[in-house]
Amino acid sequence: MENVCVLNLLQIQTIDFYIDKEFLESIDYILLTSKNAIKSIMQHKYAQIFLQKKAIVIGEITKKKWEREGGQVLFCPDDSCNGEQLAMLMIETLSDIIHNKNILYVCGRDKATDLVRLLRNECNITDLIVYESNENIKLLENIQSSFAFKKHNMALQQTSEDSLMSYQHHNNKLHTMTTDSNPDAQALENIAFPNESIFIFGSPKHYQIFKKYFHWNQTWLAISLGNTTFQAFDENIRKLNAKGNFEKALQVAHAINNDTPMQNNNPLLHDF
Structure with a gap:
């Protein structure tokens, strides 16, 4: 599709997590809310044990990813939902299945919803942090690279002293924005x-x-x-x-x- 740009604002990094084998074997179901958790699971030495557990998942993408890896899905809401809605659905539709069962919530460091708190009265749930999302430290470098391209094209179009002065002013403004630790957001918006x-x-x-x-x-x-x-x-x-x-x-x-x-x-x- 034309005029589509991917801006990588976050870098997903897997975490070298520890989990006791006996504890993992005692888990009845795992809870997945992101495909990033699956990526981290598959890099672990106990990946095959994880895959033996049926999963409760959010989202078609996460569901398909788990199934492609060889896992089975116990429950996936038909419609998109957030964490609170998932917890409510689990309590309403899976109560007989998950009641007093051991559930492992495999998740990232930043969680929009505290599913452990919402489900602790329904099941024995524990969370396991297996990845984190960090701000892309190369973000400004990418923006600066984009600006450099714009500046190059502007330079080719200079035909008068006035336009050259305007270009020099613009160039100085760009330099300030891309070297400042707190770039001028309004200016970035207008240019980018x-x-x-x-x-x-x-x-x-x-x-x-x-x-x-x-x-x-x-x-x-x-x-x-x-x-x-x-x-x-x-x-x-x-x-x-x-x-x-x-x-x-x-x-x-x-x-x-x-x-x-x-x-x-x-x-x-x-x-x-």
Whole structure:
């Protein structure tokens, strides 16, 4: 698809975790809310023991990843849901199955929902942190590289003394932004992303880090890949919820991009 850019705001790093073999063998079910947890599991020496456990998962992507690795899925909600909704569904639909069972919640360091707290009265649940998501330290380097390309093209277009002075001013501004530890967010926004840009966010942390570097333009549209991320969006922005369907999010973004401009900046608050 044309005009699509992937901005790697987070770097996922697996953690060299420890788990006692006897404890793992005592687990009845595992709980997975991200494909990143599966990646870390498969690198562990007890990966085959993990795969013997039926999994409760969130999201079609996580479900398919677990099944491709050879695991079985006990339960996956038909619709996209956040952690609190998953806990409620588990209590409502799986109570007879999970009651007093040993469940291992395999997760990342940053958790949007405390599932252990929500489920502790229903089952014996323990969490195991197997990965973490860190801010991409090369983010500004990537932005600077992009700016360098823009500056090069600007330089080729200099045809007058006035434009040269304007270019020099712009060049100095870019240099300040990309060397400052706290870059001018408004300036970054104006240079890097035009009005009516559309952004797809996969997690609340992606959105939070994006806002750290870019002042939000009210003509932009944010699309979430799930309820938790959608709920993390600020109230006053244009937003849609793709409910875990990345391909559909891309299709909708492309359709909106080719549609009429958002001249009136009317709010978009619904799911699709």
